[in-house]
Amino acid sequence: MPDFSFIFAQSLSGLTAAMFLFLIASGLSLIFGVLRVLNFAHGSFYMLGAYGAYQFVQWFGTGPGRFWWAVLGAALAVAVLGGVIERLLFRYLYDKEELYQLLFTYALVLILSDAAKILWGTQQKSVSRPPGLAGSFHLFGATIPYYNLFILALGPAIALGFWWVLHRTRAGRLIRAAALDRETLAALGVNVNRLYMAVFMIGSFLGGLGGALVTPVKSVVPGMDTEMIVEAFIVVVIGGLGSFWGTFLGALIYGQVLSFGILFIPRFSIFSVFVLMAAVLIIRPWGLLGRPLK
């Protein structure tokens, strides 16, 4: 039996990974919940967020506070890109079959990954931790960087903020209404097209934000997009497509299964998450906390 500090460190690293995943997957889940489209390109938004953060840090320098501006700038840039794509192309596929929507988002994956290669090359990029959070501390024999602690706090904060917007504001009410019944909402005089575009932009923003925030922990490389999209799919499927707290729960489960899977069955830890995904789809296709689609 491994000692306590090791288990502690392992579960904490699983938690940190879960918070990143939640951030990214919540955007995917939001887009699915409202637009009913599974967006393969969400991983690409994540990747662009990471490259964007790198680029902004290059421009802004590494003074105090600069990192946060870079993160915000990258996430906003990704949101704008998402809005443009939605407005010019994606919008015209909503009434088409799923196959066309899926393949369109896959086309975006191909285009954006090559665009990133053209802009930033294939060398891996890295961003150093922001000056205020560069250190680390010891707890129960485990070394915990301050930055990870910040991510651990940020995840639940964003979850709560998100929940508040969805359930306590007019915009949130409209978003929830659009998820339930688009036609009725349009008949009530709401500009559904604009709402969809806004939702797509918020979703892209979350993906980009996740990518930008992950840069001090992971290096930025081509291929991070397709790696992430599979993980985000697993998370939203486990929690329930379109379910907000489900995504949170899914991310927590995924993080722990992965970090303890590496501990106990090192070779088949990837295998275990896919089995979990398949099992959820077989037993409860709409996920642990989701609702069946009508």
Place this chain on the structure above:
Amino acid sequence: MSRRIPWGALVLLAAFFVPAMGSRYYTFLANDVVIWALFATSLNLLVGYTGLVSFGHAAYFGVGAYTTGILMKKVGLPFLVAFPAAGVAAAAFALLFGYFCVRLTKIYFAMLTLAFAQIVWAICFKWNEVTGGEQGMPEIPYPDFGWVERVGTVLPWVGVYRTSEYFYFLTLVLVGACFWLLRRIVGSPFGRMLTTIRENPERAEFIGVNVRRYELAAFVLAGTFAGLAGGLFGIFNRGVFPDFAYWSKSAEVLIMTLLGGMGAFFGPAVGALALLWLNQQIVSYTEYWPLILGVILVILLFVFPGGIAGATAAAWRRLGRRARGA
């Protein structure tokens, strides 16, 4: 039109003369196209005819490739056994996975096929002892063509080709047979029922059809033919690798099917030809093939959703109308 002229048979016949053109490169490309054509057509049985969008069809391609590869390289069985085994193994996996998949609809169906394919990929990727793991399994032997050379001593025009060209001929014969079978399946009452299910599953259920069982049968058949294509591809590729089963492979074959046109039997085969030929043309100019492919795909989705076959049929109709009008 196509009823009077057997286009499929004519193209197959023409394909036999590719090695005689003397270019090893064209033979290589033709071999690639023929195998992918079978893979894409097997997927079309599911997506085009039955209306089930599978995002994990590469799983069965991979299972077939590994089955033939392992049996020929590690066990040393002849191709005559290892090739049908690819179909059987893929069918077994398709039966197991399909049993669960056909219970779901639309996006959930697509997600579950994806999950199962990733499971297959993860096994291939990690099970080093059997599959060679991340490194894959290089140097799959060619089938034994010794007997051809013995025939060649009697009939001089048989013995003039290379092993890779013999394998190409063998591929043509086997894929031709698979196409004939698939065509029979699609044209049979069973095939018609699949189309009925695609158009209106509720009504099919109403008239007493066990929709799930039909869908499962289509799933297993599609998996079997994908497995056979995989078995051939492993040998052609001189090795099998885990990315055969990765989800981007499933996307690739879906693109081929869509590019050719899902509405026509030979559409996906045309798509395979168009995509692979285009790929060969473009990679000599630029390394950004995915970018080009993405742009092609976007144009396809917005301008020609019926693919090459759909666009050609529409052009024919327009020509016909104009001819009658004049």
